[in-house]
Amino acid sequence: MSKVFGIEIGGKSAKKTSAAPLEAVVTHDERANFAYTPKLPIVNVVPSTVSDKYKIKGFVRKFAFAGIGIAAVYILIFAVGHGYLAARNNDLQTLSQQQSVLTQQSQALQPYQIYMTNVDGKRTALQTVASSDVNMGGLYKNINDASESNNITISTLGIAQYQQGATASTAAQCVNPDPFADASASKNIIGCVTINGTADNKNQVNGFLSNLQAIGGNNITYRNGFVSTFTTDPAPQAGQRGSTFTATIAFTSAVYSKKYADLSISLNDLITSQKGNTSTSGGK
Numbered sequence: 001m002s003k004v005f006g007i008e009i010g011g012k013s014a015k016k017t018s019a020a021p022l023e024a025v026v027t028h029d030e031r032a033n034f035a036y037t038p039k040l041p042i043v044n045v046v047p048s049t050v051s052d053k054y055k056i057k058g059f060v061r062k063f064a065f066a067g068i069g070i071a072a073v074y075i076l077i078f079a080v081g082h083g084y085l086a087a088r089n090n091d092l093q094t095l096s097q098q099q100s101v102l103t104q105q106s107q108a109l110q111p112y113q114i115y116m117t118n119v120d121g122k123r124t125a126l127q128t129v130a131s132s133d134v135n136m137g138g139l140y141k142n143i144n145d146a147s148e149s150n151n152i153t154i155s156t157l158g159i160a161q162y163q164q165g166a167t168a169s170t171a172a173q174c175v176n177p178d179p180f181a182d183a184s185a186s187k188n189i190i191g192c193v194t195i196n197g198t199a200d201n202k203n204q205v206n207g208f209l210s211n212l213q214a215i216g217g218n219n220i221t222y223r224n225g226f227v228s229t230f231t232t233d234p235a236p237q238a239g240q241r242g243s244t245f246t247a248t249i250a251f252t253s254a255v256y257s258k259k260y261a262d263l264s265i266s267l268n269d270l271i272t273s274q275k276g277n278t279s280t281s282g283g284k
Contacts, residue, residue: 130259131256131258132190132256133256133257133259134159134161134190134191134251134255134256134257135255135256135257136159138255138257139159139193139251139255140157142212142215142221142222143157143193143195143212145211146208146209146211146212146215147197147208149207149208149211150199150204150205150207150208150211151199151200151204152197152198152199152204152205152208152245153197153198153199153241154195154196154197155196155197155198156195156196156197157193157194157195157196158193158194158195158196159191159192159193159194160191160192160193160194161190161191188220188252188253188254189223189224189250189251189252190251190252190253190255191250191251192224192248192249192250192251193248193249193250193251194246194247194248195246195247195248195249196244196245196246197244197245197247198240198241198242198243198244198245199241199243199245200241200242200243201242201243202227202230202243202245205227205230205245205247206227208247209225209226209227209247209249210225212225212249213225213249220252220254221251221252221254221255222249222250222251222252223249223250223251223252224248224249224250225247225248225249225250226247226248226249227245227246227247228246228247228248229244229245229246230243230244230245230246231243231244231245
């Protein structure tokens with residue numbers, strides 16, 4: 001007698017033992033249709049030395065990849081830096097060549113620069129000298145207009161002009177009619193005019209000087225006018241005035257012509273004007 005799955009087989013009859021439950025009985029067909037799924041053993045049968053070896057190889061592989069990445073980044077940075085440095089060197093060479101050309105041009109323009117410096121010096125000197133240029137035409141016109149309005153005849157004029165920057169003490173050489181006047185009475189006086197002429201009476205001469213002193217308004221042009229001599233002829237000849245006089249009046253810096261006051265024309269303005277003249281001449 002034999003047992004299969006806890007069931008005794010033998011003889012004519014089979015007795016089921018109590019050791020095996022009925023659910024454990026598996027037929028042949030059921031065993032044929034049973035799907036078996038293989039699984040790894042629960043117990044690790046690989047030696048620790050082998051697993052450590054594989055771990056070391058994994059670390060080495062990661063470090064190798066990291067080293068390759070760092071090397072690639074370094075090579076890229078080196079290539080970009082080398083290209084940038086090469087471009088800057090080219091720029092430096094170009095600028096150096098331009099500097100050489102500009103230096104040659106500057107040296108070629110040195111004579112012109114010297115000429116312009118001399119011209120500028122002469123301009124400054126002319127402006128300094130001409131700044132004290134008296135408007136003689138305007139001065140004569142003022143005296144003539146005042147004489148006609150007061151019916152006097154002028155025989156001679158004597159003009160005494162002081163140098164520019166004359167102080168009140170030097171300008172006081174033009175006699176002030178007020179001997180007690182302070183220095184402000186001679187402020188800005190640069191010269192004086194001595195006038196000889198004839199008139200019918202002294203009132204005409206005083207009116208003549210008053211009219212001159214009124215010229216310019218607040219911008220005083222003439223000041224300190226007075227009559228130094230006045231002589232009356234008791235028996236004047238036919239056609240002659242009855243009195244002769246000598247009068248003096250000072251003039252201030254308001255009589256400067258100022259036509260050379262600003263000679264500061266720039267070189268660019270001069271070049272522009274010359275170009276305009278050239279184009280106009282070419283158009284004709």
